[in-house]
Amino acid sequence: MPAIARRAFLYLALSTGIIAAAPVDAAAPSPAYRPGPLLYSDDFTQGLDQWQVEMHRPGRVAAQAGVMEIDVPAGTSVWFRHPLSGPVLIEYEAQAVSEGGPNDRVSDLNAFWMATDPAAPGGDVLARTRSGKFEDYDTLKTYYVGQGGNWNKTTRFRRYIGRQDDRPLLPENDRQDPADMLVPNRWQKITLLAAGPTVRYFRDEKMLFDYNDPEPYTRGHFAIRTTQSHLRIRRFRVYKAVAG
Template sequence: MRRDTLAGLAGAMLLPAFARAATGRLLHRDDFRHGLGQWQIEAEKPATVRAQGGLLDIEAPAGLTLWFRPLLYGPLEIRYRAQAVAQGGPHDRVSDLNCFWMANDPALPDGDVLARPRSGKFEEYDSLQTYYVGLGGNGNSTTRFRRYVGSAGERPLLPENDRRGSEDMLVANRWQEIVLTADGNEITFLRDGQRLFAFQDDHPYTHGHFALRTTASHLKIRDFTVRALR
């Protein structure tokens, strides 16, 4: 066997589990070939959101949240590929690739975030109980993890979950793999196999909804899956 083949096999054996292909039981998927039936849009201003040809294409002039309709239960992994577009379009800012997961609304009897639509303004989501990551770029110079506690005006941020290095920021026109987990007390966010955030939650959110979130941006998404971890 050739030396470069052996080296490649050795490297694969050393990869951490989160960098390998997902193997858990498939719960949900969207290949973006059949429209937006699995998604609910909340947009601050009229936006263009299309799902066709294997791509979810989002062009948002202002705040936009795109909720995945199925209610999700942990332990689970959410995985998708995303690209921040910079091709000269009016919203090609490469500034926000964000997400909520395990989101609940404590003001509602069953906590269903879809039962009370919001306008798409970011501050209207403060009242949720959810995990959130904002992956920034260009003028948005931070990448942050937050555990929302369901109180308006509160977005708790621990110092170790506020990242500002260039290696933690968005890169234009490059497909990147995003992996979120909610596995009991362990909550993680990974990009291209690198674990950006690992949070130990003494009172974890064990079920809820997932959403993509952006502001004045152009994103493309593909290969969306949700899998059970056990």
């Protein structure tokens, strides 16, 4: 297929939802990326000034003593206020708490990254507030990973295409291996990469998802997302991603 025709097909496929993102060609080189200059950080000693919280039902989101605590009974998104522009590496440590509390379900350590809202001025996700219900985010264009979803039984990668009730999921991105789920009360390092067409998700240096997106999302916001769970977050960093 000629290059021009192939690009036209990929654009049509992405815009119509025929495909959500293309898996990396196993024969193609897979570039490595490392943290470059530090762009943003939060050690959670100064409250939530850098974050915007959307909760479906009342819960607790607080930052103190070096930890952001998210203890909520229903859908909650905690948005980092600073817009990001790729290539970026987003890193933080997270813990799914199991200490007998009412929300200590060990489930749903989730994230949106490079999120934009096509219906908002300039695509700014934070230009309008949502209720916290999961379906309220369907119309975003964003990358999403739900680690340990469905009561810690699934770990999934999605590429949202900005259409209500349409969250494309390719079969190979629906993981059910126990090794890819959450471990109660254990700190784990999460790393998200958005570097042009290269989109990756790591847990403790293990790459769980590696995607080559022919129409990449190169700017937008990051959010920690969960529902009926108790999470702890610390050592949040955003770096410019550097190849090599």
